[in-house]
Amino acid sequence: MTPLTRRTLLARSASAALVARAGPAAAAAPPAGRETPGIYRYRIGTFELTALYDGIWYRPITDKFIRNAPFHEVEGALADAFMPADKLATPFTTLVVNTGNKLVLIDTGTGGQIASSAGVLRDNLVAAAIDPKAIDLIVISHFHPDHINGIKDKDNGLVFPNAEIAVPDAEWNFWMDDANLNAAPPELKLAFRNQRRIFADIAKNVTRFEPGTDVAPGIATLAAPGHTPGHAVFAIHSGDKSLLVLGDTAQHPAVFARHPDWQAAFDIDGDAAVATRKKLFDRAAADRMLVTGYHFPFPACGHLVKTASGYEHVPVEWQPTL
């Protein structure tokens, strides 16, 4: 066997390329020069789901990012996942559910307002032949900007003009309370102000749901507090099939499923976030539930396995046909 070393791999071989013996080459094929759309379809019972990628943010982090773990352990987790040093890979995948009667969008992406490497949701909607005007209902897991900013474009125009918007009642109560805004540290005040930009002039179109109720037939809501006070997750069921939509119960599973005890700076209540994560992940692992997470690697759908120290995410196999 040819010795394989970094040197033999990287050094261009001095041997003549065999194809140099071929006749005159036709014109070289031009490169495509662009990525293909990040879209993946699957079914839950009779429902047709479309995972739509909005892109990825490489979030710079410091030794303050995980409150309760030594930074070298965090750096080790990033390295094990082949993330850049000191940057958390944060992919964004929204979900459209066609129940047959309603076209429902769960969370709305960054609206191109978070990172230059995110904001492709609208291109992917076009590629998926989903008309934003056809979205009947937007369901929001929580009020962080990467989940709500896609409701509007940069000029505050509605991207999904015919959609009712359903939000968790406790989330609205927490973030829309000006006393909480005034008491917040400066960096969190930005989130409060962003929420007012998104919701102030459309509040009358916003429906608030109590977890435990359905937002549409076959789309149940469950309270999952900690990451934010009103953070909600969703259980989609059709026939005897189901999907648990985990929102931000954990961000990238290579970091937060493997280390379920880690409390990130963006968790409003770190203890509650960890308790919610373990409760939902234990149930999903025990029942081998199909799950999707907003910050799981595209197409963001798979299963969770319990390990000695945490959980592993097992992505679904890409199916060539629906």
Next chain:
Amino acid sequence: MTPLTRRTLLARSASAALVARAGPAAAAAPPAGRETPGIYRYRIGTFELTALYDGIWYRPITDKFIRNAPFHEVEGALADAFMPADKLATPFTTLVVNTGNKLVLIDTGTGGQIASSAGVLRDNLVAAAIDPKAIDLIVISHFHPDHINGIKDKDNGLVFPNAEIAVPDAEWNFWMDDANLNAAPPELKLAFRNQRRIFADIAKNVTRFEPGTDVAPGIATLAAPGHTPGHAVFAIHSGDKSLLVLGDTAQHPAVFARHPDWQAAFDIDGDAAVATRKKLFDRAAADRMLVTGYHFPFPACGHLVKTASGYEHVPVEWQPTL
């Protein structure tokens, strides 16, 4: 927090859906009814690569499938990977490399001749705007049918009519030897006969390469025997970037990277296959090389990490732009 049990998840809530309060619904959006193309682009230096999915085969296996492991361990590996019981998930991903001068296809898919759930390569070429007539060179890792059948359609017509075909010299010598055909067990005779169907009338267009040489500028070949006698892998390099194309050094990593000692029934020389696998995987893990495997989960590109008992595959993060 709402109690989450299988019962609460699966039972449709009796609560009225909030959206029932909305006004008369517009016409329901029709489902798309079809999967989106399995295509993913990335760059290695100045080369543009396109991973093209051909589909997936759920290969039925028995207790004879892994020669040197108890079947309950194999069944456990399948269950851990959420594969069906007694079926090995076998996805197929071909790779087109545009070097700027040559358009090179590495392995050719099943040609729709292996499983009804595979054979979408030609549809995906169309979706990727790659004209089969523009392929200059086909490079073959080895002669199993899922790698060579895509050279021809079911009527034995050439799918890539302008492509030179480069194959490993040792592979040609082994499989084209009628003495080996005659000595083969009945199920392996099928492979020998299939190779004659593919190659007999185009042998004059087939170039045979010695591992260690380049098949095109920037595409080096390396011997990787065991799975088949002439099995070859490829090192693609452009600028200071590289990609190791592992072919069938291991099939699905959830089974064969995690259990690198396992010898499958389809390995012609099981001991050599294991030795090759460990040598290449050790090097890829130590040097944190970007790798792709023909039977890795789509888009089939990522890294390998060495663990206490084997290796784990870490898929690349899907990038929204090239």
